[in-house]
Amino acid sequence: MFWLLLYVVVVDALVASFEVIASNQHLLAVRGRPAVLGCEFTPDSDLSNLVVTWQRQEDSRVVHSFYYQQDQLDRQCPKYRNRTSLNVSELYKGNASLRIAAIRPKDAGWYLCIVTNTKGTGRVSMQVTYGALYSEPRLSIHVNSSALKVQFETEGFPKPEVIWLGEHNRNLSYHLEIYGQTEDGLYFVKSICEAQKPMLNVTFILKNPLLNQHLQRQVFLNYDTTDHVIIALVALSVVCILLIIGIIWLAVQKQNKHRSSL
Structure with a gap:
């Protein structure tokens, strides 16, 4: 025992x-x-x-x-x-x-x-x-007659926190699209901010809290509408000149045809 x-x-x-x-x-x-x-x-x-x-x-x-x-x-x-x-x-x-x-x-x-x-x-x-670090944001700017649109695209994981700031660190409204995970397990993120004025000064911020990643990109753009007015006037002038040339050419052709018939 x-x-x-x-x-x-x-x-x-x-x-x-x-x-x-x-x-x-x-x-x-x-x-x-x-x-x-x-x-x-x-x-x-x-x-x-x-x-x-x-x-x-x-x-x-x-x-x-x-x-x-x-x-x-x-x-x-x-x-x-x-x-x-x-x-x-x-x-x-x-x-x-x-x-x-x-x-x-x-x-x-x-x-x-x-x-x-x-x-x-x-x-x-x-x-x-x-976790996956977000890639360098890709910038594109879209311009129409009434607004400027600034867009950033990037990929990473998990879903990020997105912020847009204007002058004096004022929070701006924006559109955010997050697409499903790719084969690499990444989220595709597209965010758009729209401005209604000629001068644009915005800051795009993306945070990945899991990996302590902080991306910040500033966009400054001076959109002068007078340039577009000048371009429009020049285009209109060209059209007028071409129209006058066409009228003169038709008149000459008509006169030559009248002479040949005499």
């Missing part, structure tokens, strides 16, 4: 001494960049009994596996093929962190790091959130 109790105490002590810890339980991953999911465990100098399994928590898809002292990727989910890696030299130190190359939208979600060695078995979960 004494030996049985001693065995139980020793086993409990070994299990209690084994830990699996997430370096960061919430990882913010940026589109196109690699992400490192940190996982640390109580190390053992002998890797022959080490088993490391990374999988998606929601459906148990295998993201990466390591046992028999090498990567075992036969059961790896195809979406992670050639994109994941462990640093084998770090496994001796108890570091089972997983590197995922070129983060994609569908990489977001919950992950499990499961580790087993001679000292015990443990697991830890962590969440990966996906």
Whole structure:
């Protein structure tokens, strides 16, 4: 009975001494960049009994596996093929962190790091959130007889906060269109601000709070309507001149035809 109790105490002590810890339980991953999911465990100098399994928590898809002292990727989910890696030299130190190359939208979600060695078995979960920096806003200006329209287009993730400011930081009304996610997981954003005066001085601001991104672009335009009046007058003058030339040509043709008939 004494030996049985001693065995139980020793086993409990070994299990209690084994830990699996997430370096960061919430990882913010940026589109196109690699992400490192940190996982640390109580190390053992002998890797022959080490088993490391990374999988998606929601459906148990295998993201990466390591046992028999090498990567075992036969059961790896195809979406992670050639994109994941462990640093084998770090496994001796108890570091089972997983590197995922070129983060994609569908990489977001919950992950499990499961580790087993001679000292015990443990697991830890962590969440990966996906974000994409918004591209440089593309500017276009539309002019008609009564108004000026300034438009910016850009792509990113998640949905942004948009602000238009006029002179003296006055908030302006604007039109905002956000289209559904593309194959790259980006939102296409188009915003238009309209001005009813010849001089335009507006500032476009876009914020991506998730990635702490702040884009600010100022547009200054002096739209002189007199230029359009001059252009219209010149065009009208050309039309008049062409009309006079046509009338003279017809008169000459008529006179020549009359002479030839005599």
